[in-house]
Amino acid sequence: MTAVVSVFSASPDGGRGLARDMAVRWALIEAGVAHDLRTLSFAELKTQAHKARQPFGQIPTYEADGLTLFESGAIVLHIAETHGLLPQDYAARARAIVWMFAAVSTLEPVIVEREVAVLLECDRPWTPERLPLIAARLRARLADLADALGDRPWLEAGFSAADIMMVCALRRPAAVLLLPEFPAVAAYVARAEARPAFMQAFADQKARWQADQARRA
Template sequence: MITISAFRWVPPFAQGQVRDLRARWALEEAGVPYRTRLLEPGDQDKPEYRALQPFGQVPILEEDGQAIFESGAIVLHIGERSETLLPKDPAAKARAVQWLIAALNSVEPHVMNVAVLMFYEGQEWAKLRRQSATDFALHRLGSLAKALGDKPYLDGDRFTAGDLMMATVLRIEPELIVDERLKAYVERCTARPAFQRALAAQMGDFRDAA
């Protein structure tokens, strides 16, 4: 059975955001059972964990002696088992991969530039940085909204792994989602039963550790 690593506890503001949620969601969409390996504080820095995840992050997917890290790589790996996530048609599959990588490379860094400033509130440099970081993130999200247009999903009527990844990225900093098309898009993606099950599982682990 697949094992996904996750933190046993994180601060409340991070609950529902930790990136093992992406792996859980993909597994729920694919209908693949899994279990979690919950890390206690400090476990991510132990040599045996760093041998599998050099940066001490979550998630890791472990199965049959193989370990994969990075949420994007894990979602793509799971997607090979699920036509919901990665269509069999080569062109449609390429577009799904394209949007997944766009979420991680073209959107997430700019969203995170805004999100991380919360850790430095009160510092002058952070005050000076916030407006430019926000403006650039909004510009990038405006481009995304234009590409989405009136379609239900990024590739039209069909939800794919690209939507899964993009929706998780857009959830990071909700205040940036000012375009009504993007708001509706995130709501549409996260209303999926597979997302709701994945979120409930992650939050359940945090509640059990409280």
């Protein structure tokens, strides 16, 4: 049975692979699971039909084996549990799940805070003054992450779903701006982006975005 993943029909990221389906499609390619896409316009996201799949009217969703799931972290964890993207060792597996939660709950909110400021409050007079405050908060998190990573190539006992979630958070623009200050973290992201499965997942969404642009032109 082929999985179905909901994605934006025209992602607002301009084909940079920043929409939250990226982690799900990357995980599926790492796991060798075939999948189809359901492309949705912004209007379709807010319909009852889609909210029955995703109560907050967002992407991605994941349908397979009679399941309908949302939340990229939960979907990637489900794929990881069923297709071997977590360490086999008991303690390392539990720690990898810790890092999945750290990605979406400790790193990503501070990263998204800057996106909210830039996108939703861009016309507000306070935003230029707030950006350095947000950057300082994010810098503290990245420094701690760099210390925790040390000189290991991946967060926990080999590449795992933890790295998929963490790298997808770190690829967002607010983090990318600061990565030059944290060379070990920058190298970690680059190492992940060089994986064939990442490159395939990235190329897929870029081709889709370009085709959509060509259709509109």
